[in-house]
Amino acid sequence: MDDTEMDDARSEFASLFSARGSSADEDGDFSQPALDRPHSPNENREERRHGDGSMSVDSGEGSVVSLSVTEFVILARRLAQDEDAIYVFCTFVLNGVYEGQQYLVDPIKHAMGGSDRIKASRDYDSILGFGKHIYLDCDITLHPVCKLEDTLRRNIHIKRSFTNIYGDHDDVPAHHIPNLCIAKWGGAHNMLRAVIPGLYHKQRPSSSMDQLEFATFYEKGFRPAVESLSPAAAAEWPPTYQAELFRARGKHGTLALQTKTLGKWFVRELGDAIRAALHDNNVPWGEGLIFLYQIKGVKASNGHRTSAESAKLSLNELFSKNSITQDGIERGDWWIDVGLEISSGGEECLAWRTDHHFHIVKHILSIDTSNAQRITNPGSSKYIRDLTSHLTAVAGCRISPGVRAQGPHEAIYLQMYTTDKSVIYRPEGTHFGKHLTGKEILDNKVDAYCRGLYDLYTDADTAAIGLCV
Secondary structure (H helix, E strand, O other): OOHHHHHHHHHHHHOOOOOOOOOOOOOOOOOOHHHOOOOOOOOOOOOOOHHHOOOEEEOOOOOEEEEOHHHHHHHHHHHHOOHHHHHHHHHHHHHOEEOOEEEEEOHHHHOOOOOOOEEEEEEEEEEEEEEOOOOEOOOEEEOOOOOHHHOOOOOOOOEEEEEEOOEEEEEEEHHHOOEEEEEEOOOOOOEEEEEOHHHOOOOOOOOOOOHHHHHHHHHHHHHHHHHHHOHHHHOOOOOOHHHHHHHHEOOOOOEOOOOEEEOHHHHHHHHHHHHHHHHHOOOHHHOOOEEEEEEOOOOOOOOEOOOHHHHHHHHHHHHHHOOEOHHHHHHOEEEEEEEEEEEEOOOOEEOOEHHHHHHHHHHHHOOOHHHHHHHOOOOOOOEEEEEEOOEEEEEEEEEOOOHHHOOOOOOOOEEEOOOOOHHHEEEEOOEEEOOOOHHHHHOOOHHHHHHHHHHHHHHHOOOOOOEEO
16 A cells, blocks of 8 residues: 555545544444543554544555544444445455455554553352262252253363272363262252262263163162161152152153252261262272262352452352351362452443453462463463454453462463353353354344344443443
8 A cells, every 4th residue: 555545544534533522423423432542651553543533554565454443333334324335334344345445453442541440349150169078057959860961061170180990090070070960959050969980981981870870879879878867768769760760751751850858967977878888789989989069150149349358258158158067168179260350430341452361360370470471372272262252452261270370279260251242141052142053044043033133232232332451
């Protein structure tokens, strides 16, 4: 691009921008004061305030015109008004090309300055724990026959090392070890699973147990254990695993599995009783059986200030609310999902800067520079970026630090994300939000889906929102 063409590009965009702080004009163009953010003093780039009717351009061979998010939206809106040139609009918004010129959206033009205010709050989203015994001070609801969907098969980022008849096993992902849900307590979201390392081997295809293993566990471990603790209660239990399946199956094949209550005075002894029953019935894989506690669904229910004192009080309260005994806190191995929410003091939309992941990780994990650099390197197997709105300059990430970079807090997983997808949160199968399949597109369901998605976000946008990074 020569100087004349560059000046033409500047003039084109200068004509689009109204004065800073003005409202939408007759053509629907507007400038948003909240978006005018100064660059960091360390940023080595030419800065032009778009509120002053100018723009930033990266010059050189194969030059690309750099737009702020506001500039991009304004031009896109103008192009969209011409219904006879929809191809021009699509080419611009999808490829960044307009009248032969390549444009780039640079969200860093909206970087927050030192005077911008932010707010922070913290809560504990969930708790995971392993223990040899059942450390609960409450009645629990037992599942004589567990539901297959309650088997842990999703990665929880926890690894276990153990020895069984197949050899020594180091750092085995917990969701690879055979397990089943034997009880729930304090609501439907709290699960107690029996985890059976004795059944694990490297060739095993799944952590789900087969029908023979389910039957063996029930008939030679679970039911005899309950009978030894409370003979009267066990009298109401199905005599065999198959007997319960027969009773539970309806005429259309659906299962209605029953549950039983075990009083809290017997809970502490249940683990030993199950292991003893399996041993007495010559089931070798019962040795080493442990329990996995999963407390979830507590997001935002115990929000607290970011001080150390508030953190400790809130955590103790969370354990107590979920009936974990003090003995269990001290003897069990616990992992806490700590959520720290950063929000704008000026009601602006915030996004993580991709080039600042290193600094955040180093600070949050309290690790040295070399380890922080290593686990935020794009080539690292421990680091995955999640782009925000397809913009490479702003992205969240997922990190599994590993032993060398876990820091003094022994963090096993770190995730930075934005909450823009919370309005479409809908867990279904392997998806966590609303989604559209190829088959649904072929079945002409795409129009209704896209219209619903558009309306959802439009309704959610109740005020003008800026993008700050």
